[in-house]
Amino acid sequence: MSHNESSSMGSDREMKIRMAQEAxxxxxxxxxxxRAALEDNPTEARVGIKTWVAIFSMALSFGPPVGLAFLAVxxxxxxxxxxxxxxxQLAWVVGSWSLSTACSxxxxxxxxxxxxxxxxxxxxxxxxxxxxxxxxxxxxxxxLIAAETVIGLGTGFVFVSYAGVPExxxxxxxxxxxGILESGIAVPW
Numbered sequence: 001m002s003h004n005e006s007s008s009m010g011s012d013r014e015m016k017i018r019m020a021q022e023a024x025x026x027x028x029x030x031x032x033x034x035r036a037a038l039e040d041n042p043t044e045a046r047v048g049i050k051t052w053v054a055i056f057s058m059a060l061s062f063g064p065p066v067g068l069a070f071l072a073v074x075x076x077x078x079x080x081x082x083x084x085x086x087x088x089q090l091a092w093v094v095g096s097w098s099l100s101t102a103c104s105x106x107x108x109x110x111x112x113x114x115x116x117x118x119x120x121x122x123x124x125x126x127x128x129x130x131x132x133x134x135x136x137x138x139x140x141x142x143x144l145i146a147a148e149t150v151i152g153l154g155t156g157f158v159f160v161s162y163a164g165v166p167e168x169x170x171x172x173x174x175x176x177x178x179g180i181l182e183s184g185i186a187v188p189w
Contacts, residue, residue, distance in 0.1 A: 051168050055177050058121065058161040059184030065128045065155035066185045069135070069148060070097050086141025096145045097152040104156025109163070117164040124157025 073080065074094050081090045104124075112120045131151035138144040165177040 047169060047173055054168065055165060055180055058158075058164065059181045061121070061125050061128075061158050061161070062181070062184035064132055065124075065151055065158055068132065069128070069151040069155070070094065073097075073148070080144070081141060084138065084141045084144060086144075089141050089145065092145050093141070093148055096149040097155070100149045100152030101155045101159075104153045105159050106156075108157045108160045111157075112160045112163065117160050117167075120157045120160045121164065124154040124160070127151070127154030128158065130154075 077090060077093055081087050081093065086093075108120055108124075128151050131147045131149075131154060134150065135144055135147035138147055161181055162178070165181055166174050169177045
């Protein structure tokens with residue numbers, strides 16, 4: 001091996017080491033919300049206010065898709081279908097929510113790994129908002145079933161929050177974070 005080849009390989013190696021060190025410095029410099037989850041048991045488990053606000057916001061996003069679109073509708077389904085004139089399609093009003101939630105939830109996990117959980121949760125919240133508006137304005141049972149389907153699709157994406165909370169919090173606070181998330185369904189009702 002000649003001297004030039006040896007020095008060229010040495011400078012390439014040094015350049016790769018320097019690039020790796022710079023990348024580590026950038027990662028350490030950024031305020032990464034997932035950093036706490038990557039540290040197994042930090043000595044001082046602190047969580048910032050922005051993280052708690054994000055968790056409370058995700059908890060609030062569970063109320064409309066689950067509480068309004070499923071629990072509230074299921075309790076007065078007979079009255080709704082009687083007014084809209086579709087007693088024979090009674091099962092589809094709540095069933096469409098259940099089916100579309102199950103389908104979108106099974107797709108949401110892999111999609112959130114590719115596009116990120118934030119994008120899917122926000123997209124799900126948008127779909128739920130559109131579906132709730134359509135359900136409120138429904139003049140017939142078919143429109144209500146379609147709106148419940150859209151709400152269910154959004155709900156499946158919103159449920160990605162269950163995977164997001166443990167990534168945002170250190171081990172010490174994960175159970176509290178998931179409890180806050182669950183309270184978004186139970187507390188308003």
